[in-house]
Amino acid sequence: MKKLDDLIDVFAKLPGIGRKSAARIAFDVLDRSEAEVDRMLEIIKDSHTNIKHCKICGNLSENEICEICENEKRDKGVICVVEGVRDVIAFEKSETYNGLYHVLGGKIDPLNGITIEDLNLKKLLDRIDGSVREVILALNPDLEGETTSLYLTKFLKVRDVKISKIASGIPMGGNIEYTDMATLGRSLEGRVNVDDEN
C-alpha cells in the first residue's frame, strides 16, 4: 500500500529509527484520533517556524536573542564555545556553569568537507571585545574537536582574552583499568595540584 509505505518512510528518515520501529510508529499514529494527529502536526510546524538560532550565540531560541544571552544574572565575561546546541543543553543540565555560550554549529572535518569557514566563527570573534575575560573551548575530545580547538586558539591568541579548554580524563565513576591509553595519558598530562584545591 503506497500511502502506508510513504508514512513508514517518513518515520524511517528520523535519526536512530529503523524500518521496523518506523512501521510500529506508523501504526500507532494511524490509530490516533484526528484531533491528536492535528495537534501533533501543529506543534511540529509551529516549532519549526518559530524556533530560530540566537543572533548572538547561535543557540536555539524562540526570540532573536536566547534566554541565556538575555539573562542578566549570567556572567557576560566568560564564553564557553561548543559544537552544537545539544552541548549547551548538557552543560546547562549539569548546573555548573553560569557564563555565556557560543555555538559553532560543527567542527572542522575535512573528510566531510567542513572547513573553518563553515563554522559560526566570525560572530565569536566579534563578541570578544573588552568585556570578555575568558573563552572556554568545550569541543568533543576527538580528532576533529582537537583540530578545531587548535584553530580557535590560533585565532583567539591575538586578542586580550584568557583561553582555556575543558579537562579530558577518566570520567567520574570510571575505572582506570578499563580506560583507553589516550584518556589515561590526558589524565596524567592534565593532573592538578591537590594543594591548589585547599
Add this chain to the structure above:
Amino acid sequence: MKKLDDLIDVFAKLPGIGRKSAARIAFDVLDRSEAEVDRMLEIIKDSHTNIKHCKICGNLSENEICEICENEKRDKGVICVVEGVRDVIAFEKSETYNGLYHVLGGKIDPLNGITIEDLNLKKLLDRIDGSVREVILALNPDLEGETTSLYLTKFLKVRDVKISKIASGIPMGGNIEYTDMATLGRSLEGRVNVDDEN
C-alpha cells in the same frame, strides 16, 4: 524553552522512543528546510485521513475494501484470524498463505478491560457463509491469545466450517536446549507424523 520541550514531547510519545532519542529527533527536524518539514507533515496528514480499515476484514486499506479482499486470485474459502494489521503484513511477507484474513483488532485481555465485545467478531461470523471452508486461528501464543482462540472456537463450532490453529513449537533455527518448557511441551503435543508428509 517551551516550544522545544513541546516538540520533544511529541516525539517522546511515539512508541519505543525515549526522551533522549526524542530530543535527537527534534534537533534533526529543526535542522530541516521548511519544504522538507511541510512534505513530512503532508504525508502524515494524508495517510491518517486516507488509510482506513477494510469494511470486510479490518485490514488497513486506502479503499473501502482492501487489496487482499479484492484480489480475485486469493482463496476466498479460507480466513486467517489475526490480532492486528501487523500480523497480516507478517504473513504476507512470508509468502506462504493465499487465503483471506480477518483482523480482530486485539485479543481478550480482562486486565486491560478488553472483552470479546471489543473485538471485530460480529463481522467474522457474518463472513462465514457456505463459501468458507476453513477458519485458521492465528493469535499470538500467549495467555490472552489462547483465551481468545478458545472463545472463537466456541463461537465458530456451531457453524459448518473447519477450525484450525497455527502450530506452536520450536522456531526454525531455534535450539531445543534453550527452549522454554511451555514451548517444548507444545512441540511434543503438536508433533506431526512424518509419514504424512511423504
